[in-house]
Amino acid sequence: MLKTKSNDDKLDTLLSRSLVPIIDLAHCGTEEVPVRSVVNRVGLQFRKALSEKGMALLVNHGISDEKLKTAWDHLDDFVNLSADVKQHYIRTDGDNHGYVSPGIERFDGKTPELRHAFNICTLNAKNLPEEPLPGFADHISTLANDFKALASFILQAIAISLDIPHTFFLEKHSHMLSGDHDNMTTLRMLYYPPVVDDEPGQNDFVKGRCQYSYQRCVSDMPDFRPEQNARDEYSELDGKGNDGELSEHKLANGAIIRCGAHVDYGTFTLLAQDSEGGLEVKLPGSEKWHRVGHLPGAILVNCGEILSIWTQERYPALQHRVVVPEQEHIRARGRHSIAFFCHPDNITMISPNDLPQNDTAQNSTCLKQRKKSFKVAKEKVYNAYQIIQKKFRDTYSNNNNQ
Known part of the structure; x- marks a missing residue:
């Protein structure tokens, strides 16, 4: 049982200080053309939230906790499969779909990151582990379509927030979850294993499901339990298990990395979490x-990053990371999350000059644009696929296991 913490011990978070914008999506609907008054209202809220904070928390979004928990159960079951079965679903170079084992990704370019991930870029059942895990494909496909519908609404609201036609972004994201050869949009299931201190100075990476995964469901209140920042500097992990996965890590400064500092590559990301996880x-x-x-x-x-480019950093890409909590009772349980990375269609050219402007904005920026015209003309414009593939190369190129 968790100990009750005093107010002095509570973690100082952006949420506890009311510094995270909260946007209520009640009545937004999932139609291709939602209620105009609702999308206008949400668009105005996005304008303030994304320009000032680069993020917001969405409530009443229509995706149930039960669907998310079932998806995490499916991921746990997949992680527990034998290595030779999981091998059939491994992500390979040139294809983002598939399983990524701990230690493969390195967002800082050098330090392996301790998490299991399953990337879903297409809802084709043959690419999902339905045979070893009956029910996996149907449930994850339904959940992925829920996220896609939510993303479609947000794309319209963001367009409204920028005073451009509400279909502008929607038309450039028409092939979400059609496969990464058409669109790099990805539903990513993530599991961060517990970290158990067996003896001073040694941290063991524990595989398997976590019995505390859904502890937050016992309360409807925000989780303000105390956690302190992990150290900003990480050093190399060492030690591998018999199956080649990282199984023990003893870092020089005692820090452990779950997800290094980075910005997401695409238009925006939707993130659902099962607990306060750092x-x-x-x-x-x-x-x-x-x-x-x-x-x-x-x-x-x-x-x-792509939305930041499109808006000339009016909506900045948010730098973020996942640290391992300092508290033993929190680090000793795993963390699950699901991220929906919304990307434009691969052939979409990404340029800040593509965003249409209304008459007022056009007049106010006319002189500034003239001064930049020669510089812009010399700049190379990339499509969405080229931008994202470069980021993937940066993430995986320093990994000897690839």
Whole structure:
């Protein structure tokens, strides 16, 4: 049983300080053309939230906790499969779909990251582990379509927030979850195993499902339990298990990495979490890391690099990371999350000059654009696929296991 913490011990989070915008999506609907008054209202809220914070928490979004928990159960079952079965679903170079084992990804370019991930870029059942895990494909496909519908609404609301036609982004994201050869949109299931201190100075990476995964469901209140920031500097992990996966890590400064600092590559990301698990962000214009805090049932949306390019950084990409909590009772349980990375269609050209402007904005920026015209003309414009593939190369190129 968790000990009750005093107010003095509570973690100082952005949520506890009311610094995370919360947007209510009640009555937004899932229609291709939602109620105009609702999308206008949400668009205005996005304008403030994304320009000032680069993120927001979405409530009443229509994706049930039960669907999310069932998906995490399916991921746990997959992680527990034998290595030779999981091998059939491994992500390979040139194809983002599939399983990524701990230690493969390195967002800082050098330090392996301790998590299991299953990337879903297509809902074709033959690419999902239905045979070893009956029910996996049907449930995950339904959940993925729920996220896709939510993303479609957000794309319209963001367009409204920028005073452009509400279908502008929707038309450029028409092939979400059709496969990464058409669109890199990905539903990513993530499991961060517990970290158990067996003896001073030694941290063991524990595989398998975590019995505390859904502890946050016993309360409807935000989770403000105390956690302190992990150290900003990481050093190399060492030690591998018999199956080649990282199984023990003894870092020089005692820190352990779950997900290194990075910005997401695409338009925006939707993130559902099962508990307060160490998510930290740098707010726009700040170099300080802040713990976000956990609001049960909410989905976090944050800006990606492509949206930042499109809006000339009016909506900045949010730098974030996942640290391992310092508290033993928190680090000893695993963390599950589901991220929906919303990307434009691969052939979409990404340029800040593509965004249409209304007459007022056009007149106010006319002189500035003239001065930049020669510089812009010399800049090379990339499509969405080229931008994202470069990011993938940066993430995986330093990995000897690939």
